[in-house]
Amino acid sequence: MFDVFFTHVNEKVSLTIAEQEQLKTFFLPKKLRKKQYLLQEDDVCRYMAFVEKGLLRSYNVDDRGNEHMLQFAWEGWWIADTYSFLSEEPAAYNIDAIEDAELLLLSLPQFEEMTLQIPKMERYFRILFQNNIIAKERRLISSITYSAEEKYLRLSASNPELVQRIPQHLIASYLGITPETLSRIRKNLLHRQ
Amino acid sequence: MFDVFFTHVNEKVSLTIAEQEQLKTFFLPKKLRKKQYLLQEDDVCRYMAFVEKGLLRSYNVDDRGNEHMLQFAWEGWWIADTYSFLSEEPAAYNIDAIEDAELLLLSLPQFEEMTLQIPKMERYFRILFQNNIIAKERRLISSITYSAEEKYLRLSASNPELVQRIPQHLIASYLGITPETLSRIRKNLLHRQ
DNA sequence: CGCGGGTTTGATGATGCTCAAGCCCGGTGG
DNA sequence: CCACCGGGCTTGAGCATCATCAAACCCGCG
Numbered sequence: 309m310f311d312v313f314f315t316h317v318n319e320k321v322s323l324t325i326a327e328q329e330q331l332k333t334f335f336l337p338k339k340l341r342k343k344q345y346l347l348q349e350d351d352v353c354r355y356m357a358f359v360e361k362g363l364l365r366s367y368n369v370d371d372r373g374n375e376h377m378l379q380f381a382w383e384g385w386w387i388a389d390t391y392s393f394l395s396e397e398p399a400a401y402n403i404d405a406i407e408d409a410e411l412l413l414l415s416l417p418q419f420e421e422m423t424l425q426i427p428k429m430e431r432y433f434r435i436l437f438q439n440n441i442i443a444k445e446r447r448l449i450s451s452i453t454y455s456a457e458e459k460y461l462r463l464s465a466s467n468p469e470l471v472q473r474i475p476q477h478l479i480a481s482y483l484g485i486t487p488e489t490l491s492r493i494r495k496n497l498l499h500r501q
Numbered sequence: 502m503f504d505v506f507f508t509h510v511n512e513k514v515s516l517t518i519a520e521q522e523q524l525k526t527f528f529l530p531k532k533l534r535k536k537q538y539l540l541q542e543d544d545v546c547r548y549m550a551f552v553e554k555g556l557l558r559s560y561n562v563d564d565r566g567n568e569h570m571l572q573f574a575w576e577g578w579w580i581a582d583t584y585s586f587l588s589e590e591p592a593a594y595n596i597d598a599i600e601d602a603e604l605l606l607l608s609l610p611q612f613e614e615m616t617l618q619i620p621k622m623e624r625y626f627r628i629l630f631q632n633n634i635i636a637k638e639r640r641l642i643s644s645i646t647y648s649a650e651e652k653y654l655r656l657s658a659s660n661p662e663l664v665q666r667i668p669q670h671l672i673a674s675y676l677g678i679t680p681e682t683l684s685r686i687r688k689n690l691l692h693r694q
Numbered sequence: 695c696g697c698g699g700g701t702t703t704g705a706t707g708a709t710g711c712t713c714a715a716g717c718c719c720g721g722t723g724g
Numbered sequence: 725c726c727a728c729c730g731g732g733c734t735t736g737a738g739c740a741t742c743a744t745c746a747a748a749c750c751c752g753c754g
Contacts, residue, residue: 368642370646374646376642376645376646378638378641378642390631390634390635390638391631391634391635391638394631434627434630437627437630437631437634438583438584438587438630440634441583441584441630441633441634441637442583442584444634444637444638444641445571445583445584445637447641448571448637448640448641448644449561449569449571451641451644451645451677452569452644452674452675452676452677453563453567453569453677454563455709455710456709456710457709475732475733476732476733477731477732477733481645482645483645484644484645484646485710485711486710486711486712487732487733487734488710488711488712488733488734488735489709489710489711490733491733491734491735492710492734492735495734495735648741648742649741649742650741668699668700668701669700669701670699670700670701678742678743679742679743679744680700680701680702681701681702681703681742681743681744682741682742682743683701684701684702684703685702685703685742688702688703
């Protein structure tokens with residue numbers, strides 16, 4: 309249940325066996341079926357979720373009912389509405405499962421307790437936050453700089469697993485284009501080779 | 502020289518007089534003339550800069566030579582290439598002054614020393630990073646969700662000072678549209694009232 | 695006074711959206 | 725085991741939005 313998590317943490321900070329045992333106590337394991345919600349807009353996001361297995365997404369819904377993908381998370385990723393989690397204000401995003409999933413949930417009190425008791429985890433989360441900022445900056449630049457086709461190509465290049473694993477209409481939404489446009493772009497790319 | 506800075510920090514964590522005096526020792530004051538660089542692409546970003554006075558921007562330049570605005574920073578804001586600063590890798594962005602500016606520079610060793618010696622500052626920066634993530638998420642969602650006009654209206658509503666103070670072609674770049682398009686949008690909006 | 699950067703305006707064209715229909719395929723119930 | 729449903733992907737036609745290119749204008753500054 310904790311395999312992926314420990315592997316992931318040990319890539320950033322190395323844990324002793326004792327620390328690993330202690331770490332386990334902070335989490336609440338949870339399974340989620342495909343299409344099930346982890347979080348709905350306007351609820352407070354009570355947990356950060358680490359994905360041990362499966363695939364989740366976070367997204368918001370605009371006035372016209374269109375969904376806009378914010379993030380995908382599979383094995384080895386965290387997902388939450390960061391703002392809602394830390395501020396305990398209502399969430400702006402929805403989170404649900406694209407594939408059946410096994411999660412490790414971490415509540416805010418447990419999060420704070422964990423970073424106090426195990427300083428390595430403070431460092432781990434700081435690194436995580438930094439990487440998060442950097443990733444969002446890149447995506448932002450990409451979204452204001454490139455055409456639909458270029459955005460798709462860059463995403464494929466930088467994140468082949470995502471393009472393999474995620475349904476096409478969700479990738480379209482992630483890129484800020486319609487499913488039709490993405491379909492045509494892919495047809496075009498195949499054609500040109 | 503430190504007026505804006507202390508006001509800003511005290512809004513998030515309250516400092517004693519002694520702490521304020523201690524804080525001053527970590528910074529390197531610097532003045533920057535309009536159009537002068539604080540950081541150029543491919544150099545390592547050695548400082549985070551707090552803006553006491555004036556106006557800066559960070560941006561990158563694509564293959565075709567077009568600039569894309571990442572951030573504006575005036576009195577009370579920090580600016581840096583976060584990734585480059587923390588990793589000491591070459592920067593992906595340029596930073597320069599739009600208006601003459603007075604800055605407080607903080608190097609990485611000083612940053613680390615400061616957060617160690619004054620735990621309140623650790624908290625201050627964590628809050629800063631969180632807010633940064635949240636702001637970037639919002640801008641991202643906005644950029645993949647709304648039309649050019651809607652993006653401009655939302656920016657005006659959420660950030661009237663920005664629209665007042667920043668040259669129009671830079672706002673266009675920030676929104677990911679051309680200056681011509683922004684000019685026409687504004688004309689249209691005036692017309693409609 | 696003249697230069698130059700920024701803004702405006704116009705004409706044209708490309709890009710991507712919308713709406714509508716058909717297709718493909720995996721899952722479900724008879 | 726087959727028929728049928730439904731969701732996702734594809735395709736097409738027409739249209740809106742926005743970019744591009746070019747020219748004119750405006751204004752502050754040297």
